[in-house]
Amino acid sequence: MLDIKVTKTDCPKQKPTDKDQLGFGKIFTDHMFVMEYDEGQGWHDPRIEPYHPFAMDPACVVLHYAQEIFEGMKAYRTADGSVQLFRPDCNAKRFQDSADRLCIPKIPTEDFVQAVREVVKVDEDWVPTFPDTSLYIRPFVFANDVGLGVHASKKYTFCIILSPSGAYYKEGLKPVRIYVEDEYIRAAPGLTGFAKCGGNYAASIKAGEQAEKIGYSQVLWLDGIEKKYVEEVGSMNIMFKIDGKIYTAATTGTVLPGVTRRSIIELLKDWGYEVVEGKLAIADVMKAGHEGKLEEVFGTGTAAVVSPVKELTWTGDTVQIGDGNIGPLTQKLYDTLTGIQWGRIEDTKGWTVKVQ
Numbered sequence: 260m261l262d263i264k265v266t267k268t269d270c271p272k273q274k275p276t277d278k279d280q281l282g283f284g285k286i287f288t289d290h291m292f293v294m295e296y297d298e299g300q301g302w303h304d305p306r307i308e309p310y311h312p313f314a315m316d317p318a319c320v321v322l323h324y325a326q327e328i329f330e331g332m333k334a335y336r337t338a339d340g341s342v343q344l345f346r347p348d349c350n351a352k353r354f355q356d357s358a359d360r361l362c363i364p365k366i367p368t369e370d371f372v373q374a375v376r377e378v379v380k381v382d383e384d385w386v387p388t389f390p391d392t393s394l395y396i397r398p399f400v401f402a403n404d405v406g407l408g409v410h411a412s413k414k415y416t417f418c419i420i421l422s423p424s425g426a427y428y429k430e431g432l433k434p435v436r437i438y439v440e441d442e443y444i445r446a447a448p449g450l451t452g453f454a455k456c457g458g459n460y461a462a463s464i465k466a467g468e469q470a471e472k473i474g475y476s477q478v479l480w481l482d483g484i485e486k487k488y489v490e491e492v493g494s495m496n497i498m499f500k501i502d503g504k505i506y507t508a509a510t511t512g513t514v515l516p517g518v519t520r521r522s523i524i525e526l527l528k529d530w531g532y533e534v535v536e537g538k539l540a541i542a543d544v545m546k547a548g549h550e551g552k553l554e555e556v557f558g559t560g561t562a563a564v565v566s567p568v569k570e571l572t573w574t575g576d577t578v579q580i581g582d583g584n585i586g587p588l589t590q591k592l593y594d595t596l597t598g599i600q601w602g603r604i605e606d607t608k609g610w611t612v613k614v615q
């Protein structure tokens with residue numbers, strides 16, 4: 260148990276009054292959670308404070324060598340007014356795996372979940388009540404040593420900030436166009452693909468920007484060695500329904516193990532679908548598309564929950580998926596998962612955790 264000291268703000272900010280003010284990750288709440296790590300002392304001084312900027316030395320390790328990890332999760336307002344989290348223990352566990360890869364000291368699951376719950380509790384009034392909105396939770400750790408030598412830092416800061424958010428995609432649940440990236444790669448065996456770290460994103464921005472310029476919402480990454488097998492999309496895992504079966508990349512080191520991915524696989528199996536986690540060649544996806552067997556394609560992630568794909572372009576070849584509208588299975592998954600998250604359907608899985 261962390262002994263969290265709480266200092267509340269004297270001047271609360273104006274909360275958004277309109278759904279359209281929300282967007283994603285633009286507005287932050289009144290408070291944040293912070294604790295520090297020092298070698299020899301461990302994690303110390305857990306506290307909730309008014310939201311404030313950090314003062315950083317220009318030689319701070321994270322600014323030069325990107326020793327940083329993060330998480331992304333949400334708090335949901337249910338119909339009875341209570342607030343709940345979705346599988347926070349999964350985020351805690353993944354945070355530990357990311358920490359291990361980046362040489363960052365781990366935070367125990369109980370402490371991580373306690374910190375998230377307490378800071379959300381303090382800013383509970385910020386969890387929006389408009390349908391399909393939520394409070395986005397961003398825990399992160401960065402290296403705080405001062406000096407330009409390349410070593411694991413001896414000092415770290417763990418922080419949690421909160422952002423009331425609307426729908427992640429401007430287009431909403433409207434199916435999106437995806438560009439299959441055939442030049443740049445996101446991950447390769449032995450690298451950091453499975454870790455949620457800022458460095459992965461820094462390396463992915465160029466491909467994303469190029470795809471956006473020519474009218475695509477996201478890029479689909481192929482494996483880093485042969486550029487032959489599908490891996491994931493931007494900040495989402497991706498699934499393909501071909502001839503009745505669901506295919507998705509295995510999480511064996513190069514793909515981020517999404518909590519949404521894992522939950523959807525469980526639901527699909529419950530519903531009797533065969534789910535194949537393994538190598539799926541992009542050439543086979545395109546072939547299935549041209550033969551009319553590519554029934555549905557969708558991304559999965561906390562931000563969007565499920566994001567239907569209507570078109571894939573790979574090396575100049577384009578396939579349309581279904582009739583361009585959201586597929587029935589994609590819709591059912593969206594309705595079920597969001598139903599559990601916002602408490603509209605009973606959670607028989609024990610996935611939700613009340614904040615109170």
Ligand SMILES: *Cc1c(COP(=O)(O)O)cnc(C)c1O
Nearest residue numbers: 494495496515517518519560561
């Ligand atoms: C966070 C993330 C996902 C999705 O994970 P969820 O736990 O479902 O939100 C997928 N891919 C990448 C690269 C990510 O950073």
